[in-house]
Every structure is written in structure tokens, then in C-alpha cells.
Amino acid sequence: MARSTQRSNRKASGGRYISNRGKKLYELAGYNSMTRISENEKRKSIRTQGGNSRQVLLTANQINIAVKGKVQKVEVTNVVENTANPNLVRRNILTKGAIVETKLGKARITSRPGQHAVVNGVLLDN
Secondary structure (H helix, E strand, O other), rough: OEOOOOOOEEEEOOOOOOOOOOOOHHHHHOOOOEEEEOOEEEEEEEEOHOOOOEEEEEEEEEEEEEEEEEEEEEEEEEEEEEEOOOHEEEEEEEOOOEEEOOOOEEEEEEHHHHHHHHOEEEEEEO
């Protein structure tokens, strides 16, 4: 069955909405990119609405960290913590909000690597 971004068939009370139409092509949901830590950086181009395209980051090993108004590109060693899903930590998957270990210390990812095709972050105070 296709994954859809259309409204749920159930109300908050548990009642049903009766749909007056089926799924539309533009409502189909995409798949997660699951950006991993790897030596070579891989990107993929995806077609979007209107014939446009956007980049998706599949693998990365560097992060842009903002330190006192300056931006530095630092290597990522591993994922330490992820409040969204602890299983993503075991698989070293980079998501927004994940805390990663770098040479400068721990940093939190502020960008969405699967959507923006770049990994940005801020250094945490330890």
C-alpha cells in the first residue's frame, strides 16, 4: 500500500471521516534518506513537484560547526545520542537534533541532512 500524506481517516474522537476521493499522486510520501556516517560523501537528486529537483544526503563524515561566530568543518566520529529514536544511535544515522562526537567535542545537528543535503550543528557546552 502506498504511503500517503493525506489526512487520517479517523477523528480525534475515534469517529471516521468519509473520504470523497482516493489518493492523489502529489500526496504520496517519500522514503527516509537515513543519512549515515561514511568516508565518502554521497548525494542523490530527487525530482520534486513542478519538475524541480532537490539534493538528498545519503552519507557524510563532516559537519559545519558554528563556534563563536566562526564556522569550522570538522570530522564526525560517531553518534552519541538521539532523543527521536535510540535505534538511530546504534546505526550511526544523522538526523536533526542528534548529538554527535567530533574532534572539537560534542555537537548537536541543527540542519535536516535528509532534506537539506548538508550537516550543520552547534557545539555543546560541556
